[in-house]
Amino acid sequence: xxxxxxxxxxxxxxxxxxxxxxxxxxxxxxxxxxxxxxxxxxxxxxxxxxxxxxxxxxxxxxxxxxxxxxxxxxxxxxxxxxxxxxxxxxxxxxxxxxxxxxxxxxxxxxxxxxxxxxxxxxxxxxxxxxxxxxxxxxxxxxxxxxxxxxxxxxxxxxxxxxxxxxxxxxxxxxxxxxxxxxxxxxxxxxxxxxxxxxxxxxxxxxxxxxxxxxxxxxxxxxxxxxxxxxxxxxxxxxxxxxxxxxxxxxxxxxxxxxxxxxxxxxxxxxxxxxxxxxxxxxxxxxxxxxxxxxxxxxxxxxxxxxxxxxxxxx
Amino acid sequence: xxxxxxxxxxxxxxxxxxxxxxxxxxxxxxxxxxxxxxxxxxxxxxxxxxxxxxxxxxxxxxxxxxxxxxxxxxxxxxxxxxxxxxxxxxxxxxxxxxxxxxxxxxxxxxxxxxxxxxxxxxxxxxxxxxxxxxxxxxxxxxxxxxxxxxxxxxxxxxxxxxxxxxxxxxxxxxxxxxxxxxxxxxxxxxxxxxxxxxxxxxxxxxxxxxxxxxxxxxxxxxxxxxxxxxxxxxxxxxxxxxxxxxxxxxxxxxxxxxxxxxxxxxxxxxxxxxxxxxxxxxxxxxxxxxxxxxxxxxxxxxxxxxxxxxxxxx
Numbered sequence: 001x002x003x004x005x006x007x008x009x010x011x012x013x014x015x016x017x018x019x020x021x022x023x024x025x026x027x028x029x030x031x032x033x034x035x036x037x038x039x040x041x042x043x044x045x046x047x048x049x050x051x052x053x054x055x056x057x058x059x060x061x062x063x064x065x066x067x068x069x070x071x072x073x074x075x076x077x078x079x080x081x082x083x084x085x086x087x088x089x090x091x092x093x094x095x096x097x098x099x100x101x102x103x104x105x106x107x108x109x110x111x112x113x114x115x116x117x118x119x120x121x122x123x124x125x126x127x128x129x130x131x132x133x134x135x136x137x138x139x140x141x142x143x144x145x146x147x148x149x150x151x152x153x154x155x156x157x158x159x160x161x162x163x164x165x166x167x168x169x170x171x172x173x174x175x176x177x178x179x180x181x182x183x184x185x186x187x188x189x190x191x192x193x194x195x196x197x198x199x200x201x202x203x204x205x206x207x208x209x210x211x212x213x214x215x216x217x218x219x220x221x222x223x224x225x226x227x228x229x230x231x232x233x234x235x236x237x238x239x240x241x242x243x244x245x246x247x248x249x250x251x252x253x254x255x256x257x258x259x260x261x262x263x264x265x266x267x268x269x270x271x272x273x274x275x276x277x278x279x280x281x282x283x284x285x286x287x288x289x290x291x292x293x294x295x296x297x298x299x300x301x302x303x304x305x306x307x308x309x310x311x312x313x314x
Numbered sequence: 315x316x317x318x319x320x321x322x323x324x325x326x327x328x329x330x331x332x333x334x335x336x337x338x339x340x341x342x343x344x345x346x347x348x349x350x351x352x353x354x355x356x357x358x359x360x361x362x363x364x365x366x367x368x369x370x371x372x373x374x375x376x377x378x379x380x381x382x383x384x385x386x387x388x389x390x391x392x393x394x395x396x397x398x399x400x401x402x403x404x405x406x407x408x409x410x411x412x413x414x415x416x417x418x419x420x421x422x423x424x425x426x427x428x429x430x431x432x433x434x435x436x437x438x439x440x441x442x443x444x445x446x447x448x449x450x451x452x453x454x455x456x457x458x459x460x461x462x463x464x465x466x467x468x469x470x471x472x473x474x475x476x477x478x479x480x481x482x483x484x485x486x487x488x489x490x491x492x493x494x495x496x497x498x499x500x501x502x503x504x505x506x507x508x509x510x511x512x513x514x515x516x517x518x519x520x521x522x523x524x525x526x527x528x529x530x531x532x533x534x535x536x537x538x539x540x541x542x543x544x545x546x547x548x549x550x551x552x553x554x555x556x557x558x559x560x561x562x563x564x565x566x567x568x569x570x571x572x573x574x575x576x577x578x579x580x581x582x583x584x585x586x587x588x589x590x591x592x593x594x595x596x597x598x599x600x601x602x603x604x605x606x607x608x609x610x611x612x613x614x615x616x617x618x619x620x621x622x623x624x625x626x627x628x
Contacts, residue, residue, distance in 0.1 A: 156619025185610070186617040188579035189538045216617075217572035217610030218579075220535040224503045258531035265502035265532075296499070296531030303500040303530075305470025 006268040008233040009260060010044035011037055012211070013284070014065075015080050016253055017241025018058050019049060025287055027061040031068040033283045037238065038075045040276035042256075045069065046078040046099060046235070050086030066093045078143075082113060087127040091134060098131075099179070100124055101145040104166045105152035108183070112147070121169045128174035143209070144175030150195060151186025160195050164202045171203040178208045179235070182222065185215020185252070189225035196229040209233035212254045214240060214294070219254035220262055227266075234259060239281050240294030255295040257281070261302075264309045274308050320582040322547040323574060324358035325351050326525070327598070328379075329394050330567055331555025332372050333363060339601050341375040345382040347597045351552065352389045354590035356570075359383065360392040360413060360549070364400030380407045392457075396427060401441040405448060412445075413493070414438055415459040418480045419466035422497070426461070435483045442488035457523070458484030459493040464509060465500025474509050478516045485517040492522045493549070496536065499529020499566075503539035510543040523547035526568045528554055528608070533568035534576055541580075548573060553595050554608030569609040571595070575616075578623045588622050 014033060018025050034045055047069045053060035062079070069077045070093070078097040081087045090098045102120045103109035109117050124144065131139050148155075149163045167178055180199060187195075192210075200208050210226045210233070212219045223234060235253070242253035260272045278298050285293060302308070328347060332339050348359055361383045367374035376393070383391040384407070392411040395401040404412045416434045417423035423431050438458065445453050462469075463477045481492055494513060501509075506524075514522050524540045524547070526533045537548060549567070556567035574586045592612050599607060616622070 151617055153618050156617065184617070185614065186620075188576055189541075190580040215610055215614045216575055217569060218534055218576050220532055221538040221576060224535040224538055227503075255531060261530055262502055262532050262535060266504040296529055300499065300529045303465055303470065303498070304467050 004269065005043065005271050006232070007227075007263050007270055008043055009256065009263070009270055009272065010046060010076075010078060010233065010235045011042050011238060011256055012046040012235045012253060013237030013239070013241045013256070015046045015049050016235075017237045019056055020242075021058060021288070021291075023288060024058060027064055029283060029287050030061070030065050033238075033280065034065070034069050034075075035072060036280040036283060037277070038072050040280055041270070041272040042277070043074070043271055044076040044078055044097070044233075046080060049080035049082070050089045051080075051082050062089070063093060066095060070094060081127070083123055084126050084130060087130060090140060091131060091138065094138065095140050097141040097143055098127075099143040099145055100127060100170075100175075101147050101181075102166055102170060103147045103152075103183075104158050104163050105148035105155045107154040108148040108152050111154070117166065121166075121173065124170060124175075125173045132174070141176045142174065143177045143179050144170030144173070145179040145181060145211070146170070147181040147183045149180045150182040150191055151184055153184045157186075160198050163195055164198050167199045167208075168202050171206050175206070177233070178203060178206055179211055180208060181211035181235075182213055183211075185213035185219070187212065187222050188218055189221050192222045192225040193229060196226055196231060200229065207233065209235070211235040213242065214252045214254045220258060223254065223259060223262065227268075238277070239284055239298070241284065241291070252294060255297075257295050257297045261297045267309070269309050274302060318583065319357060319585050320546070321541075321577050321584055322357055323570065323577070323584050323586065324360060324390075324392060324547065324549045325356050325552060325570055326360040326549045326567060327551030327553070327555045327570070329360045329363050330549075331551045333370055334556075335372060335602070335605075337602060338372060341378055343597060343601050344375070344379050347552075347594065348379070348383050348389075349386060350594040350597060351591070352386050354594055355584070355586040356591070357388070357585055358390040358392055358411070358547075360394060363394035363396070364403045365394075365396050376403070377407060380409060384408060395441070397437055398440050398444060401444060404454060405445060405452065408452065409454050411455040411457055412441075413457040413459055414441060414484075414489075415461050415495075416480055416484060417461045417466075417497075418472050418477050419462035419469045421468040422462040422466050425468070431480065435480075435487065438484060438489075439487045446488070455490045456488065457491045457493050458487070458489030459495060459525070460484070461495040461497045463494045464496040464505055465498055467498045471500075474512050477509055478512050481513045481522075482516050485520050489520065491547070492517060492520055493525055493547075494522060495525035495549075496527055497525075499527035499533070501526065501536050502532055503535050506536045506539040507543060510540055510545060514543065521547065523549070525549040527556065528566050528568045534572060537568065537573060537576065541582075552591070553598055553612070555598065555605070566608060569611075571609045571611045575611045581623070583623050588616060
């Protein structure tokens with residue numbers, strides 16, 4: 001469903017943006033957000049996380065949200081799975097893509113999922129085996145995510161060799177795609193180039209996606225660097241919602257609306273209608289009054305006489 | 315004085331950031347800002363504009379500010395000159411660099427300086443002749459600036475051929491450096507690459523500098539693209555102050571603090587102490603209460619265990 005796009009954007013605000021919030025975002029409003037963003041042309045949305053609801057009550061409605069998302073035509077429905085049990089829930093519901101996260105930082109992995117990285121990798125092997133045992137057509141795409149891969153708020157800098165080692169471990173275990181995440185916004189364009197090139201060289205043809213935070217303002221510069229490396233799938237959240245509850249100082253995914261504007265302006269087809277996308281922010285604003293919403297496009301509007309990719313018929 | 319730097323950053327907040335404001339920024343506080351930013355290691359500062367004070371009362375204190383700046387060791391003092399008369403004031407005071415601005419957009423040039431572009435180019439010829447007639451040692455470096463070069467809020471997109479034509483005109487007139495400005499924040503990394511490469515090819519060895527606005531969040535991505543083209547001098551303003559009174563919707567230069575962080579993180583020596591630089595924001599904050607101050611580094615701080623270029627002894 002996304003073969004005519006140059007770059008695939010994946011909205012992660014419903015997961016990464018909401019997981020830190022004390023406020024419960026009403027289920028019907030989550031579904032309205034998903035529907036509106038799909039109507040704006042966003043091809044992939046990470047709609048929830050299969051964490052135990054007693055740990056993160058925000059995701060108590062995971063099943064209902066997933067079912068509503070799966071009812072939408074041409075939407076790739078993504079969910080986070082913290083472990084084998086979460087993967088089983090995702091497979092049972094028929095989620096299209098499941099996102100598994102291993103932190104390259106040992107300390108962050110211990111804080112985030114309370115396990116050594118080797119235990120996380122072993123769990124991913126069990127997930128792959130479970131998924132491969134499913135009948136064809138019921139096997140979700142498995143994303144092997146590498147969080148804190150470009151810096152960690154506990155450990156500081158992360159050695160590129162460690163990123164490569166973890167990437168190879170997930171690739172060998174059977175990931176269909178990899179995702180490198182700058183969980184706390186430490187990356188810069190030079191580090192992005194170095195890390196992505198090293199991982200791409202090590203895992204061959206496996207797609208390597210990117211997930212950046214805009215904590216220090218470098219998010220879109222890092223996207224541009226990753227584009228240069230051939231990365232063609234980016235995660236972002238509308239209005240820059242997001243963070244990580246176990247990563248102090250992590251504020252804000254890259255802003256989906258600005259990301260789509262940049263890609264569109266560069267002549268890369270995303271399938272997204274920029275004006276419709278900006279209008280979806282209203283759903284966040286009315287449900288999270290007082291929460292900081294970021295974004296230059298929403299503040300300043302499209303350039304004068306701007307012809308979007310959608311208007312160009314791309 | 316800047317030969318040991320990989321990239322030269324030039325603070326333009328005192329000119330571009332203040333020119334739109336109704337509030338008069340007290341002269342002593344302007345000087346405190348300049349002194350503090352120089353103490354933080356910023357090598358070049360555009361300290362004022364030689365426009366007639368009745369047009370922009372903010373710059374009524376141009377002489378006093380320039381004299382204070384010139385008293386600081388190892389600071390390159392830059393000023394904007396709108397015309398020959400402004401250039402004469404700059405030369406008389408002994409300013410090190412004079413910045414002349416031609417808008418590539420005919421409409422913006424008419425609105426901004428009330429002249430056809432050809433008249434502006436003719437005026438630049440007169441400025442060059444006047445400067446060259448000065449005794450050696452009293453000749454400021456002349457920057458030929460091209461504003462609205464990457465888009466115009468009146469005309470929309472700007473043809474690259476027009477940018478090249480204007481750049482060549484200023485180069486042939488005798489500019490020592492060129493400066494390409496995205497006055498209203500329309501640029502994207504692909505357009506930056508295309509435009510800078512075309513101009514560099516046309517003007518040979520003349521340095522081509524960059525001035526970006528962060529209007530739609532793409533400012534630092536554009537810096538990264540310009541770095542790839544070999545650009546080594548960037549204008550920015552602390553906390554992202556700035557805009558253009560004749561360019562509707564133009565908000566905010568790129569954030570100096572985030573720019574310096576990005577360059578430093580990429581291993582490029584700027585001479586700037588990041589923590590000292592962020593502390594200078596307080597001078598803006600206390601003089602402009604209620605004005606939006608931007609910047610990720612100031613919000614989130616340096617990454618954990620971050621070793622700056624200054625601390626590395628670079």
